[in-house]
Amino acid sequence: MTVSEDHGRTGGGVCPFTGATAEETKQDVTGPKGLPLVGITMNLGLNPLDFTLKTQRDWGSMVKINLIPNDYIQVTNPEAIERVLVSNIGNYRRGKLYKTFHSYMGMGLLTLDDAEWRAHRKVVQPAFTPKRIGASIAETIGAAQDVFDRWERRAATGEEFDLVVDTMDLSARVLGKALISRDLSSKERTFTKAVAAALEVIFKNVSSVEELLVPKWVPIAYFRRKRNAHKVLNKIIDREVRERTAKGDPGDDAAGLLMKSDLPPNALPDNLRTMFLAGSETTGLSLAWAIYELTRAPSVRRQVEEEVDRVLQGRIPTYEDLDKLVITKSVVDETLRLYPSVWQFPRDPVTDDELAGHHVPAGATVMISAFGTHRNPEVWENPNAFDPTRFHDPEEQRRRPKFAYLPFGGGRRQCIGKPLALAILVASVAMACQRYRFSLPLDQEQVKPGAFITIFPEKFPNKGIRVTVRRRDPVVSGAHTDTGADTNTDTNTGPEQAGHVPAEQERPEQEQVRA
Numbered sequence: 001m002t003v004s005e006d007h008g009r010t011g012g013g014v015c016p017f018t019g020a021t022a023e024e025t026k027q028d029v030t031g032p033k034g035l036p037l038v039g040i041t042m043n044l045g046l047n048p049l050d051f052t053l054k055t056q057r058d059w060g061s062m063v064k065i066n067l068i069p070n071d072y073i074q075v076t077n078p079e080a081i082e083r084v085l086v087s088n089i090g091n092y093r094r095g096k097l098y099k100t101f102h103s104y105m106g107m108g109l110l111t112l113d114d115a116e117w118r119a120h121r122k123v124v125q126p127a128f129t130p131k132r133i134g135a136s137i138a139e140t141i142g143a144a145q146d147v148f149d150r151w152e153r154r155a156a157t158g159e160e161f162d163l164v165v166d167t168m169d170l171s172a173r174v175l176g177k178a179l180i181s182r183d184l185s186s187k188e189r190t191f192t193k194a195v196a197a198a199l200e201v202i203f204k205n206v207s208s209v210e211e212l213l214v215p216k217w218v219p220i221a222y223f224r225r226k227r228n229a230h231k232v233l234n235k236i237i238d239r240e241v242r243e244r245t246a247k248g249d250p251g252d253d254a255a256g257l258l259m260k261s262d263l264p265p266n267a268l269p270d271n272l273r274t275m276f277l278a279g280s281e282t283t284g285l286s287l288a289w290a291i292y293e294l295t296r297a298p299s300v301r302r303q304v305e306e307e308v309d310r311v312l313q314g315r316i317p318t319y320e321d322l323d324k325l326v327i328t329k330s331v332v333d334e335t336l337r338l339y340p341s342v343w344q345f346p347r348d349p350v351t352d353d354e355l356a357g358h359h360v361p362a363g364a365t366v367m368i369s370a371f372g373t374h375r376n377p378e379v380w381e382n383p384n385a386f387d388p389t390r391f392h393d394p395e396e397q398r399r400r401p402k403f404a405y406l407p408f409g410g411g412r413r414q415c416i417g418k419p420l421a422l423a424i425l426v427a428s429v430a431m432a433c434q435r436y437r438f439s440l441p442l443d444q445e446q447v448k449p450g451a452f453i454t455i456f457p458e459k460f461p462n463k464g465i466r467v468t469v470r471r472r473d474p475v476v477s478g479a480h481t482d483t484g485a486d487t488n489t490d491t492n493t494g495p496e497q498a499g500h501v502p503a504e505q506e507r508p509e510q511e512q513v514r515a
C-alpha cells in the first residue's frame with residue numbers, strides 16, 4: 001500500500017465510488033498478526049529498524065503494532081505527523097511510554113506537558129539561541145581537542161579503533177562545555193558510560209526480563225549499572241549547584257538559568273539530567289554515522305574537504321563559518337535522514353482522532369517513526385542511498401511535505417538542542433575532514449544500524465565502527481600542503497611509511513543500501 005492510497009481518504013466529503021461519507025470510510029489501523037500472548041514482540045526483537053521498514057512496506061504508513069506490553073500505531077505519514085505535532089497538538093500527550101523516562105529524567109522538558117512544560121521551556125530557551133551558541137561555539141568545540149589529539153596519535157601508529165567510542169567522548173566534552181561550562185569526560189569515560197546505562201534502563205523499563213522478573217535486591221550487573229548511572233549524573237549536578245552557590249554566581253548557561261528561575265527545586269536536576277541524556281548519545285552517534293558515510297562516499301568527502309579548506313583556511317570554525325559550510329551541512333542533514341538518532345517517539349491522544357483517514361482511539365499510543373518517514377519511498381527517491389545533494393536545492397526541500405524530514409521532531413515540542421547539535425555536528429565534521437581521513441577495514445565495509453532508544457551500530461557496544469585514520473593537511477589559499485602519503489588523488493597505493501597508513505584505494509561510487 002502506498003502513502004497516497006492509504007491516506008487518500010482524508011479529503012472529507014463523499015466517496016465518489018461508494019457514496020459513503022468521510023466518517024464512514026474512516027478505517028481502523030491494521031498491521032501484522034503475531035503469536036498469541038507475545039504478539040509480534042519476537043519479530044521486533046530481531047532488528048527494530050528492519051521491522052519498521054518491513055511493516056511500512058507491507059502495511060503502509062499507518063500500522064498497528066501488537067507489542068507486549070504496549071500496542072502502538074506506527075506512523076510514517078507526513079500529513080498525519082503534522083496533525084499530531086502541530087494542527088491537533090492539544091489532543092496529544094507525552095503518554096504512557098514517556099512515563100518510563102521519569103525514573104531518570106524526572107519532570108523536565110522532555111516529560112512535562114502543557115503549562116508546566118511551557119514554564120520550563122521559557123526558562124531554558126535563552127541558553128539555546130543562535131546568538132548564544134554562536135558566541136561560545138569556538139570554546140565549545142575547543143573541548144573536543146583531546147579527541148583530535150588522540151586521532152593525531154592514532155594516525156601516527158595506524159592502529160584500528162572504535163570511532164563511536166571517540167565521537168561519544170567528543171560529544172560528552174562539548175555538551176558539558178555548552179550546558180554547564182565543564183569538561184565532562186575523563187579517562188574512564190564515567191560520564192558516557194553513565195549516560196549509556198541510563199538510556200538502557202529507560203528502555204528496559206518498557207519491557208525487559210530484568211525489570212519485570214528479577215527482584216531489585218538480586219546483585220546482577222544491570223542493577224549495578226542502573227544505580228551507578230544515577231550516582232554519576234547526580235554527583236555532577238550536585239557539584240555544580242554547590243560550587244555556583246558558594247561563588248554566589250549561578251552563571252548564564254542552562255544550569256545558571258535554571259538556578260536563577262523560580263521553578264520548583266527539582267527543575268534544575270531534572271532538566272540537566274534530561275539534557276545530558278537527550279543530547280549526548282544522540283550527537284555522538286550522529287557524528288559517527290556522518291564520518292562512516294564519508295568513508296564510503298569518497299567523492300562527497302572530497303567536496304567537503306575542498307569546501308572546508310576554502311572556507312576555513314586551516315582555522316577552527318567560527319559560528320559565521322558554519323553558514324558557509326553548505327556541503328558539510330548537507331552531509332549532516334543527510335546523515336540525520338538515514339540515521340535519525342531519536343528514531344521514533346510516542347504520543348497518546350486524549351480523545352479519538354482521525355489520522356490519514358484512519359481512526360485512532362483515545363488512549364492508544366501513536367509512535368511517530370522518523371526513521372520510517374525518512375525512508376518512506378513515497379517521499380524519498382532511492383531512500384536508502386546516502387545522497388547529500390537532496391539537501392542542496394532549497395526549492396526541492398520546500399517541495400517535500402513539511403514533516404517528511406523530522407530528525408529533531410517538530411512543532412512547539414521540537415528539540416531545544418537542535419541549533420546546538422547542528423552547530424556541533426557541522427563544526428566537528430568540518431574539523432575531522434580538515435585534518436583527517438578515515439578508512440574502514442576491508443572486513444567491515446558495511447555497518448548495520450540497530451536501535452534501542454537511539455540508532456547505533458547493531459553490535460554496539462561490543463563492536464561499533466572500527467576505523468583507521470590518516471592525517472591530511474588542509475589546502476590553504478590554493479597552496480597544497482598535503483603530506484606525501486596523503487594526496488588528494490586517492491590513488492596512493494605505495495608502501496606504508498612511518499607515521500602514515502597507505503592512502504585508501506577508493507571504491508567506485510555505487511548506491512549504498514543500508515538497513
Ligand code: HEM
Pocket residue numbers: 109110121175274275276278279280282283286340341342345346406407408409410412413414415416417418420421
Ligand atoms: C543529533 C542530536 C539530536 C537529535 C537527533 C535530537 C532529537 C530530538 C527529538 C526528535 C526530540 C523530540 C521528541 C518528541 O517530540 O517527543 C527532541 C527533544 C528534545 N531534545 Fe533533542 N536531539 C538531539 C540533540 C539534543 C541536544 C544536544 C540536547 C541538549 C540540550 C537535546 C535536548 C532535548 C530536549 C530537552 C528535548 C525536549 C524538548 C521539549 O519538549 O521542549 N537534544 N530531541
